[in-house]
Amino acid sequence: MSAWLRRSSGRPSYDRTFGDRALAEGCEDMLMGRWEGARDLLAEHPRDDWDRRSHRVRLLADSAAGRRTVDVWHASEPGHPDAAVLYAETEVMRMFGAARAGASPPADGLDRVARLCLQASELAPVDPQPWVSLISLGRLYEGGHPDMGYWWKELLARDPYHREGHHQALRHLSARWHGSHGQAANFAWDVVGYAPAGSPLAVLPLVARSEEYRHRVETEGRTAVGLTYHWNSEAAKRDLRVVLEKWIGARTAECAQDVADLNHLAHGLVRAGMKREAADVFRTLGNRATRVPWSYAGDPEQLFVFWRDAALAAPS
Numbered sequence: 305m306s307a308w309l310r311r312s313s314g315r316p317s318y319d320r321t322f323g324d325r326a327l328a329e330g331c332e333d334m335l336m337g338r339w340e341g342a343r344d345l346l347a348e349h350p351r352d353d354w355d356r357r358s359h360r361v362r363l364l365a366d367s368a369a370g371r372r373t374v375d376v377w378h379a380s381e382p383g384h385p386d387a388a389v390l391y392a393e394t395e396v397m398r399m400f401g402a403a404r405a406g407a408s409p410p411a412d413g414l415d416r417v418a419r420l421c422l423q424a425s426e427l428a429p430v431d432p433q434p435w436v437s438l439i440s441l442g443r444l445y446e447g448g449h450p451d452m453g454y455w456w457k458e459l460l461a462r463d464p465y466h467r468e469g470h471h472q473a474l475r476h477l478s479a480r481w482h483g484s485h486g487q488a489a490n491f492a493w494d495v496v497g498y499a500p501a502g503s504p505l506a507v508l509p510l511v512a513r514s515e516e517y518r519h520r521v522e523t524e525g526r527t528a529v530g531l532t533y534h535w536n537s538e539a540a541k542r543d544l545r546v547v548l549e550k551w552i553g554a555r556t557a558e559c560a561q562d563v564a565d566l567n568h569l570a571h572g573l574v575r576a577g578m579k580r581e582a583a584d585v586f587r588t589l590g591n592r593a594t595r596v597p598w599s600y601a602g603d604p605e606q607l608f609v610f611w612r613d614a615a616l617a618a619p620s
Contacts, residue, residue: 316593316608320363322563323592327360334367339377342368346386354432356560358468361433365393369401385428392420393437399444409444417441418449425458435459436469443475448482465503467561470495474508478515485519488512496546502554507565509543510572514597521600535575544572548581567594567608574611575601579618586612 321327326345333341342364346357368374368390377384378391395417399409418441425434435458442449449455459469477483477491492508499505513534520528534540547569566589573582598604 314591316605316612317591318593318595322359322560324356324360324560327363330360330364331367334364334371334373337371337373337376339373342374342390343377343381343384343386346390353560354463355467357431358433358436358466359560361390361393362397362468364390365397368394369397383427385424385431388420388424388427389431389433389437392417392424392434395420396437396441399441403444411445414441414444430462432459432462432466432469435462436466436472439469439472439476443472443481448476452476465499465505467504467559470505470508471511474512475515478512479519480515485512485516488515496550499550501550502556504551504559504562504565506547506551507568510547510568511597513540513543513572514568514600518597518600535572536577540572541576541578544569544576544578544581547572552585563589563592564594564596566592568597570611570615571597574615579615580620582611582615583618583620586615 319328321331326348330341330345333339345360345364365374374387374391374394378387381387399414399417402409418438421434421437421441424437425431428434435455438449438455439452439459442452442455456473459466463469474488474491475481478488479485489509489512492512495505495508517531517534520531524531551565552569566585570582570585570589573579573585593604593608595604598607601607
């Protein structure tokens with residue numbers, strides 16, 4: 305069928321819960337001032353699914369950051385592990401919110417939140433999430449926090465392949481924060497080397513490449529030297545082939561945040577001209593879109609639709 309006769313696959317759907325309806329209800333409860341739903345939600349799922357737990361904690365915290373809901377829960381049940389974990393992550397979110405608003409959080413404020421994370425780790429000793437919260441918080445310290453190495457070690461001791469923890473570490477090592485493009489890329493490739501087959505951590509080199517593109521556009525402009533070939537170079541295509549082999553080729557189940565990682569993969573594939581491979585990823589995604597990394601090159605919805613339809617219309 306001619307490409308112009310193919311029907312559009314529809315507008316992208318932006319669902320930050322990635323289809324987790326119980327999480328969506330918990331976030332709504334947080335906004336309405338009800339914390340009981342969050343308590344039940346965090347208690348119900350298997351404790352070895354740290355990826356889903358982290359996704360739920362972070363979105364609940366994001367919903368709670370502008371309310372006092374989680375503060376009330378924490379005050380009502382001060383010894384409750386989940387209340388402590390969620391309260392600590394919410395305070396981290398509040399610190400980042402203040403930073404985005406232009407108010408650099410003072411060191412004593414950051415130290416206070418770090419203590420909350422450590423207290424949460426004592427109440428929930430096997431839970432990686434307090435250490436993920438600390439690694440996130442560490443970015444806000446000028447020059448980074450001196451205990452980052454210790455926090456990273458504690459995270460890996462609880463979950464050596466923690467998806468969110470590795471993404472937060474990558475951000476810390478990026479040129480935007482406390483590292484460089486080279487440091488972020490080297491970290492990503494180190495992770496690919498030790499992550500098991502089928503792990504979504506294989507997508508980290510693409511995330512590092514996307515963040516490098518974003519940072520260079522912001523600091524050097526879209527005409528910066530080398531950006532034209534940023535995605536269609538042999539090095540970029542090598543990154544993409546590794547992800548297809550190590551993750552997609554061995555993927556047996558969908559993890560909680562796969563939608564975000566699949567969007568990174570689809571974005572990289574179409575930008576590299578690998579439309580046939582991208583079509584398979586878009587078929588898996590359907591209309592489930594994320595704004596990042598599409599927004600780094602323009603309007604995210606328009607770009608997602610354009611490249612999705614182009615990939616699906618390409619000869620197989």
